[in-house]
Amino acid sequence: CCKVVKLAPILDAINARFKEKPVLSIVGQRKYESIARAFSPSVWTNKWLPGVISTTPIQEWTALQVWLYLFLEKAEINELYFQGFDRLGCWLCPASEVAELQLVAKRYPKLWSRWESYLESFRKAHGLDRDWIRFHLWRWKELPGDQRRLLGDKARKSLEEPTLDILIVKGEGVSKVSFxxxxxxxxxxxxxxxxxxxxxxDSLKRVDNFLEMYVENIRVTCDSRFYNIYTDDDEAVKKIATSLAKITIRVNYCLRCKLCVNNCPSNAILLDESGQMRFLREKCTKCYICNEKCPLLSFLSIQTKVLDKLE
Known part of the structure; x- marks a missing residue:
């Protein structure tokens, strides 16, 4: 979520305001805030923020030093810090402590009720235990060792990294592909x-109740369930299937985060005023950096299975 709701808007703002790179970004993080930040250098780059150098001048500061500085400068302080919150950011941030989430639930019951309703529907859809919500296990895709040892059997089922299965059924001159x-x-x-x-x-049109397209000069049709790739070249089928799988996800579930827009070296992708993604074919160099930067694909494990017939 950080890529979509934090890093992507930051990159968008930087690109809109600064035409020359690199840009220096000053961040107020400290090593005492988390284990990850304890090992973070005071100057770094982030692959999701190309052309940006980040630094934190208060990396070694303690919380006491931060508060003394704020009082010294008579800085305006968010009142939530005086109501038990240790860190402020997104109200449902998975990096929050359980105590902070309980404070959110108490102070903003309507917001929290909406979140719990979503978690419950997600839990049911993915066959997760009720303890997944009760113990706030939704904060991790894979439980850290300490939590796993503490919860024992209650931690036996958690979310896994997203996977995409590509099923290819070989036929005479045509392969059926499903994702x-x-x-x-x-x-x-x-x-x-x-x-x-x-x-x-390369080209796309609707023919009766299916789509007809050409990918690398190979005919492909798509109906309500399958892609049909018309070639006997097995390697071409696998390559086209993988490409179609990725673009299907990007087109169907685009988050409008603009990471592809802001990372495209040839400015071949843009988001128009109506919120639609536009692709300028004449500018594209087929570098596929946009695929690498898409948060829908960046952690996706793709598995391909080839069969002689449908199981």
């Missing part, structure tokens, strides 16, 4: 598609 995402379910291309499909697809 299943561990969280999103079965995937097919929606219509009308975003311009982004042309990152992979």
């Amino acid at each position: 299943k995402h561990s969280y999103l379910g079965e995937l097919v291309l929606r219509v009308p598609p975003s311009d982004l499909v042309y990152l992979v697809i």
Whole structure:
């Protein structure tokens, strides 16, 4: 979530205000805030913020030093710090302590009720135990060792990294391909598609009740469940299937975070005034950096299975 709701807007703001790079970003983080920050250098770069050098001048400060400085400068202080909150940011941040989440629930019951309703529906959809909500296990995709030891059997089931299964069924001159995402379910291309499909697809049109397209001069059709790739070249089928899987996810579930826009070296992608992603084919160099920067794909484990017939 940090990539979408924090880093992406930061990069968007930096690109809008500073045309020359690098840009120096001064951050107020300290090593005492978390284990990860304890080992963080005082100057660093982030792959999600190209052209930005970050530094924290208060890396070695204690909380007491921060408060003494604020009082010395008579700085305005958020009142929530005096009501038990240790850190302020997104109200449902998974980096929060349980005590802070309980404070949120007490102070903002309507907000918290909405969040718990979402967690409950997600829990049911993915077969998770009620303890997943009770012990706030949603804060991790994989439980750290201490929490796992503390909870014992209650920690036996947690979320895994998202996976995408590509199933290829070989046929005579055509292979049927289907995609299943561990969280999103079965995937097919929606219509009308975003311009982004042309990152992979050379041409696209609707024929009766299916889509017909060409990818690397190979005919592909798409119905309500399958992509049909018309070639006997097994390697080409795998390559096209992987490309179609990625672009299907990006088109169907685009978060409008603009990370692809702000990382494209040739400015081939833009977000128009209506909120639609636009792809400028004449500018694209097929570097696929946009795929690398897409948060929907960056942690996705792709597995391909080839069968001679449907199971």
